[in-house]
Amino acid sequence: xxxxxxxxxxxxxxxxxxxxxxxxxxxxxxxxxxxxxxxxxxxxxxxxxxxxxxxxxxxxxxxxxxxxxxxxxxxxxxxxxxxxxxxxxxxxxxxxxxxxxxxxxxxxxxxxxxxxxxxxxxxxxxxxxxxxxxxxxxxxxxxxxxxxxxxxxxxxxxxx
Numbered sequence: 585x586x587x588x589x590x591x592x593x594x595x596x597x598x599x600x601x602x603x604x605x606x607x608x609x610x611x612x613x614x615x616x617x618x619x620x621x622x623x624x625x626x627x628x629x630x631x632x633x634x635x636x637x638x639x640x641x642x643x644x645x646x647x648x649x650x651x652x653x654x655x656x657x658x659x660x661x662x663x664x665x666x667x668x669x670x671x672x673x674x675x676x677x678x679x680x681x682x683x684x685x686x687x688x689x690x691x692x693x694x695x696x697x698x699x700x701x702x703x704x705x706x707x708x709x710x711x712x713x714x715x716x717x718x719x720x721x722x723x724x725x726x727x728x729x730x731x732x733x734x735x736x737x738x739x740x741x742x743x744x
Contacts, residue, residue, distance in 0.1 A: 585612050585614060585693035585694065586614075586691075586693060587614070587690060587691035587692045587693040588609075588614055588615040588616065588617045588690060588691075588692050589605055589608055589609040589612070589614055589615070589616050589617070589692065589693060589694050589695075589696060590617045590619050590683060590686055590687045590690070590692045590694070590695045590696070591605035591616060591617070591618055591619065591695075591696040591697070592619055592620075592621065592679065592683050592695070592696070592697040592698070592716065593618045593619065593620050593655060593659060594620060594621075594655070595652055595654055595655050595658075597698060597733075598698060598733040598734070599662055600698070600731055600733060601696065601697070601698035601731045601733065602618070602659065602662055602663070603662070604696060604729065605696035605729075605731075606662075606663060606666050606668045606670075608694065608696065608729065609668050609670075610666065610667060610668050612693070614693060615668070615669040615670060615671065616663075616668050616669070616670040616671075617670070617671055617672075617673055617686070617690065617692070618659050618670060618671070618672045618673070619672075619673050619674075619675055619682070619683055619686055620651055620652065620655060620672070620673070620674050620675065621674075621675045621676070621677065621678075621679045621682045621683065622674060622675065622676055623677070623678065623679060625677070626676055626677045651672050651673075651674045656672060659672065673686065679716045679719075680716045680719030680720045680723065681719075681723075683695055683697070683716070683720060684720060684723060684724040684726070687724070687726045688724070688726070692726055693726070693727070694726060694727045694728070694729055695720055695726055695727070695728050695729070696728075696729045696731060697716055697717050697720065697728065697729075697730055697731070698730070698731045698732075698733045699715075699717065699730060699731065699732050699733050699734075717730040
């Protein structure tokens with residue numbers, strides 16, 4: 585592995601996803617790229633960091649869209665003292681495609697994403713839009729690490 589590790593991040597995400605990505609990056613001596621995908625905009629020219637346009641132009645303000653400040657603060661706090669070189673990038677479009685495109689553009693060694701929470705909303709999103717992880721590992725060549733954010737193991741599971 586020679587390229588950076590790309591980790592998908594979003595506000596409210598469980599810390600374990602970034603923690604695992606940072607451990608992989610540190611163990612391999614690679615930088616970590618924290619990628620936030622804004623699904624309310626799409627890439628105009630197909631590039632990851634290029635110009636983006638709103639999906640709903642009526643509900644769009646003209647202020648430049650930045651990396652969410654609360655997410656930036658949470659990432660900085662979590663990675664402080666880790667020794668991992670890291671950066672942030674804001675991407676546009678459908679999450680799996682944007683992460684895959686970014687990984688290809690920067691020559692990433694791996695993409696790290698978390699699973700969805702076990703909620704009715706998450707189940708409905710999975711049924712209608714599909715899983716980001718599933719889309720990633722079926723559509724590109726970069727290895728994908730899927731981190732379970734809240735694994736559900738039955739109390740009577742005896743596979744210890």
